Amino acid sequence: MSDKYLDLVSGGWGRSLAKKLGLPQPVPLRRTDPDSVDRPLVPGPVLVLDGGASVRAADTVAENLLGWELDVRRDPDELAKGRRWGAVVIVLTELASPADLGGPALALGGVLRRMAPGGRVVTLSRRADDAGDPAVVAARLGVDGFLRSLAKELRAGATANGIVLGDDVPVGAPSALGALRFLLSARSAFVAGQLLPVGSADGAVPADWSRPLTGRVAVVTGAARGIGAAIVAVLARDGAHVVGVDVPAAGESLSRVMNSVRGSALQLDITAQDAAARILDHVRERHGRLDVVVHNAGILRDKLLANMTPDRWDDLLAVNILAPLRMNETFVEALGEGGRIISLSSTSGIAGNRGQTNYATAKAGIIGMTRALAPRLAANGATANAVAPGFIETDMTARIPPVPRQVARRANSLQQGGRPVDVAEAIAFLASPQAGGINGQTLRVCGQNLVGQ
Ligand SMILES: NC(=O)c1ccc[n+]([C@@H]2O[C@H](COP(=O)([O-])OP(=O)(O)OC[C@H]3O[C@@H](n4cnc5c(N)ncnc54)[C@H](O)[C@@H]3O)[C@@H](O)[C@H]2O)c1
Structure with missing residues (x-):
């Protein structure tokens, strides 16, 4: 998803003009170079x-x-x-x-x-x-x-x-x-x-800072596209074996994403009662262990509450919060020493957002779930944390009409939307051994979005 305004004001006359007119002056961010x-x-x-x-x-x-x-x-x-x-x-x-x-x-x-x-x-x-x-x-x-x-x-x-x-x-x-x-x-x-x-001195310095997840086995839900596909790529770059999960309808793109990192693809709907058991069977058969779970799959069913229908409310809650809660009952027991559960929240879950009562209920619920899991996992040197993205350039946000999209993009200290890789990097960090002292927290990846704290 390109940000044409950012391209325009990043240099030359566009930059001078934006400065003169007092307009936002976003610049391309310093991001990781995949080669070094x-x-x-x-x-x-x-x-x-x-x-x-x-x-x-x-x-x-x-x-x-x-x-x-x-x-x-x-x-x-x-x-x-x-x-x-x-x-x-x-x-x-x-x-x-x-x-x-x-x-x-x-x-x-x-x-x-x-x-x-x-x-x-x-x-x-x-x-x-x-x-x-x-x-x-x-x-x-x-x-x-x-x-x-x-x-x-x-x-x-x-x-x-x-x-x-x-x-x-x-x-x-x-x-x-x-x-x-x-x-x-x-x-x-x-x-x-x-x-x-x-909060604690737990955690360890990795043998190799550039591949801190070497030998770890990670499951990512909603892996076929967007933020999920970026999480798969970054976890694999950091050394993990990755299993990607998505619905059968997204099977083709899931295979493409997982083949590109030599990971494996598992087609299933996470709202199925036996979803966690099937994921665990798949992971144990191939790798014999499970270290990292990333609850990324999510949907939007926006409507003002006055127009909200039961199916829009129920479908959203089922995918975005009830499925992670149910699956964790299985995963908490199955995670190895130093395991990690990392879940996708949203700044909407922190600050609220018009038209998103259902979504914000679920995403605030993710923060609560994470907090409650933390002490249970700590006993095993494991952690649960959440990441709350702000405006990220994905298919989801590309569907917002142009004017509100421009406003939403600029409404943070970096004056631009983030990229899926930015969210993925935060998740890979929380998955790493050096993040072992962070437990029960929600890290915002939002460029200091003006909403909420
Ligand atoms: N894009 C943003 O700006 C943004 C901001 C805050 C939070 N988030 C959260 O980040 C996560 C990923 O967002 P995205 O923008 O990449 O979304 P996306 O719609 O591009 O991708 C979501 C993926 O989840 C899969 N999925 C949906 N329901 C599923 C189910 N029942 N079982 C298995 N897979 C299922 C979809 O097929 C899709 O591949 C979501 O939880 C979203 O709420 C996104």
Whole structure:
């Protein structure tokens, strides 16, 4: 799906005109190169700042970044003339008061004009609920407000996101570093203005960062096209064996998608009572194990509630929430150590959307299901998380009439729609061993859509 406005204003006279008229100026985002996935990890040197008593934590972060062969600096003045920062990491894990935020915030402000296109700002802070002292809680929540506003000020495809650590998660834990690496990399292109909670130090650094899913077996529902097909491709690129599921009517395109990654195709309707048992039989026969389930299949049956019919309501609920709930009863037992259940929610499920009472009921339900599964899975080192996409360029959104489509596309900090691959990258990250400390969460992939938080 092409975004002609973006093509027009990405360079030359179109760009100058958009600037002059004060129109949105989206730019092509920094996305992963399929031939060299994480190279370069960031588009320039990385500045590590700290606030409050976080100096030692910042040193630990800087050492780990050096281990990733990045050019790391601790002083904003250390950049040669003409060069631009690839990323700024701000370590704020030991704040005592909001007064501790002024120093690093203003230091960051001083370097923003020298951020590279597609650059990154990432904060590392701590969960507010864990602190009793009002000044500490104020400082910790202050980081959230700061980060969300900053993300709206960045330009040229740069993003700002935060990692919120539980009190007993060291900054050097694999789960903290895994989240940091994801947010610095091109894999997080359409993730903006988000605060990602890392609640535990569980998880492991993969043997090979570019193929973290080596040897894992993944099932993806709704794999024949759109976001599902992109998830299949990215999970396979990251080393997984993938089984794709879709309805028989989509059989031909399902085969094409699955053949392209040497995966296997299973035609079935996920609303069938025995769907999970059939998926499990198929997976066990071929691979002997199941590690990752991605509940991606979904449908739309939009209508204002005053015009809603029972079949539109029931069909939607059956596919988008009741099927995942039923299938999980089987999958939770079958998942191996370190298993992952990742489900597709939507920003409509968070903020609501006119004409989508049925869809938002189901997609908010996905967030609830995910939260409730988390403690059950944690006992086995497994996790359940959701991804909430905003406006993504797919067949589904191509059907929106032109004017509302243009408005929906621009209504986020990156001023453009995301691509299926952007959602797929977030899912592959949550499936990876380094995301083991993230459980029960919903990660928005929406370019900081203006709706909801
Ligand atoms: N496109 C967006 O902007 C967007 C935004 C937020 C959330 N999402 C969610 O992401 C997911 C994928 O969206 P998409 O845009 O790629 O949709 P899509 O319509 O392009 O693809 C959905 C796939 O699911 C399959 N499917 C539908 N019902 C099924 C069933 N009963 N059994 C098995 N397979 C079934 C379809 O055949 C299709 O291949 C959905 O859950 C959707 O709600 C999409």
